[in-house]
Amino acid sequence: MRYSLLGYICCPHCRGSLRCFVAREVPTPISRFIAAAPERNREVEIENGLLLCAGCGRWFPILETLPELLPDHLRDAERDTGLLDTVAAGVPPDVREGLKPIPTDGTATDAGIAHKRAEIDIASRIENHDEFFGPGYSSPFNPDNTPFTLYLIKLFASVIALLDIRPNAHAAVVVDSGCGYAWTTEWLAKSGIEAIGVDINRLYLEIGIRRMGPSRPNLLVADVENLPIADGCADAVLAYESFHHIPNRSAAMAGYARALKDGGSVVLAEPGAAHEHADVSVEMMTKYGILEKGMEIDDVEEYIAGLPFAPPEQHYILHASAADLQRGIPLPAAWRHSLFHGNTFRIRKDALIVAPAPIAATTRVHRDAAPIATAGTEFEEMKRVHTRLMRERDAELQRTANQLRRTENDLAIARQTLLHIETSVFWKLRRLWVRLASFFGSHRGDIPSERRG
Numbered sequence: 001m002r003y004s005l006l007g008y009i010c011c012p013h014c015r016g017s018l019r020c021f022v023a024r025e026v027p028t029p030i031s032r033f034i035a036a037a038p039e040r041n042r043e044v045e046i047e048n049g050l051l052l053c054a055g056c057g058r059w060f061p062i063l064e065t066l067p068e069l070l071p072d073h074l075r076d077a078e079r080d081t082g083l084l085d086t087v088a089a090g091v092p093p094d095v096r097e098g099l100k101p102i103p104t105d106g107t108a109t110d111a112g113i114a115h116k117r118a119e120i121d122i123a124s125r126i127e128n129h130d131e132f133f134g135p136g137y138s139s140p141f142n143p144d145n146t147p148f149t150l151y152l153i154k155l156f157a158s159v160i161a162l163l164d165i166r167p168n169a170h171a172a173v174v175v176d177s178g179c180g181y182a183w184t185t186e187w188l189a190k191s192g193i194e195a196i197g198v199d200i201n202r203l204y205l206e207i208g209i210r211r212m213g214p215s216r217p218n219l220l221v222a223d224v225e226n227l228p229i230a231d232g233c234a235d236a237v238l239a240y241e242s243f244h245h246i247p248n249r250s251a252a253m254a255g256y257a258r259a260l261k262d263g264g265s266v267v268l269a270e271p272g273a274a275h276e277h278a279d280v281s282v283e284m285m286t287k288y289g290i291l292e293k294g295m296e297i298d299d300v301e302e303y304i305a306g307l308p309f310a311p312p313e314q315h316y317i318l319h320a321s322a323a324d325l326q327r328g329i330p331l332p333a334a335w336r337h338s339l340f341h342g343n344t345f346r347i348r349k350d351a352l353i354v355a356p357a358p359i360a361a362t363t364r365v366h367r368d369a370a371p372i373a374t375a376g377t378e379f380e381e382m383k384r385v386h387t388r389l390m391r392e393r394d395a396e397l398q399r400t401a402n403q404l405r406r407t408e409n410d411l412a413i414a415r416q417t418l419l420h421i422e423t424s425v426f427w428k429l430r431r432l433w434v435r436l437a438s439f440f441g442s443h444r445g446d447i448p449s450e451r452r453g
């Protein structure tokens with residue numbers, strides 16, 4: 001773990017700030033794409049240590065350069081407690097005495113625990129490790145699967161545009177939620193973005209580290225439903241082919257909303273609703289217990305209900321000839337021209353908005369599930385699209401009205417300031433000087449020519 005990560009993380013339970021006790025540092029090669037500050041950030045990594053919460057007194061391990069900020073019920077309590085002895089040297093005795101045992105409750109409130117456990121323990125269920133984890137060592141490139149490799153690269157290029165990264169004096173902060181082998185985090189970091197890769201499975205991140213070497217972006221073992229990222233520090237959150245594995249999506253979205261700056265975006269690049277019925281998904285679910293549930297825009301509306309987000313936008317990256325465009329591509333048919341099989345969504349944080357509960361479920365038409373739409377379902381679909389567009393327009397109007405109000409406020413403040421200046425002694429003296437100067441024929445005053453003399 002690099003020292004700079006301390007500026008972005010918090011306790012997964014109480015969001016308190018974390019104090020770091022270093023047991024061992026390891027020198028690492030200087031990397032140009034790692035932030036220079038704080039001091040020694042480019043030269044060393046914390047290999048082993050403790051992160052101690054100032055809010056609730058919980059402690060979390062940094063183990064072989066990877067910080068683990070999992071909620072109590074997902075932690076390996078036995079391993080973590082054993083670790084205390086090895087990191088004790090870095091912790092002052094009075095702090096060490098105050099370290100509480102890891103609480104064991106919390107399981108009951110997590111309905112998705114079976115899926116999370118399956119993700120964490122995936123290695124124990126895999127028969128052929130080389131075949132399953134092999135692609136992680138060269139991600140995203142997999143010469144044995146060219147179509148999938150090209151798909152991943154095309155999809156990444158498209159979501160990069162949706163992240164709205166603007167050239168700034170400071171690097172934009174992007175949380176890569178559910179980063180897996182972390183090649184997306186790696187590519188973001190190499191592009192000059194302060195990327196933080198988060199995954200629940202330590203093994204995926206370890207494989208990523210072996211691929212990238214020590215010159216790698218920030219990585220963090222955590223549960224995105226209990227996102228340990230500090231309030232308002234992220235410019236964007238990316239969930240690239242990962243959000244469909246999350247059991248409680250509203251909890252994850254609430255964490256994203258908290259971690260994002262106002263105006264920042266969540267970008268989802270995910271499979272559609274038909275995904276869970278695909279053979280490969282059924283196999284993943286039955287054999288490994290991993291959740292495979294894709295989503296459509298109605299689902300995304302459900303996930304963000306009650307949170308400070310503007311209506312979700314679904315983006316289509318189209319592959320269309322000039323003739324196709326001339327004929328016009330209606331929205332319900334856009335997927336036929338889509339460059340990908342998946343769905344991409346952008347959801348902007350707007351602190352002044354509360355996302356409404358979704359429109360009462362009409363007959364949902366999921367494109368792969370029902371490729372041949374009848375006239376009735378097509379009408380329903382168009383009605384649904386119309387309602388959504390109307391809501392997006394209303395939200396846009398509300399946003400504009402808010403901006404207008406802010407501008408009016410700014411204007412009132414500016415007028416007030418001007419009035420203060422004009423009534424000040426300095427201003428009166430200056431006006432007197434200008435008048436005198438013009439009377440004596442000097443042109444140094446700045447009054448317009450028609451008012452001179």
Ligand SMILES: [Zn+2]
Pocket residue numbers: 011012013014015016053054055056057058
């Ligand atoms: Zn805490």
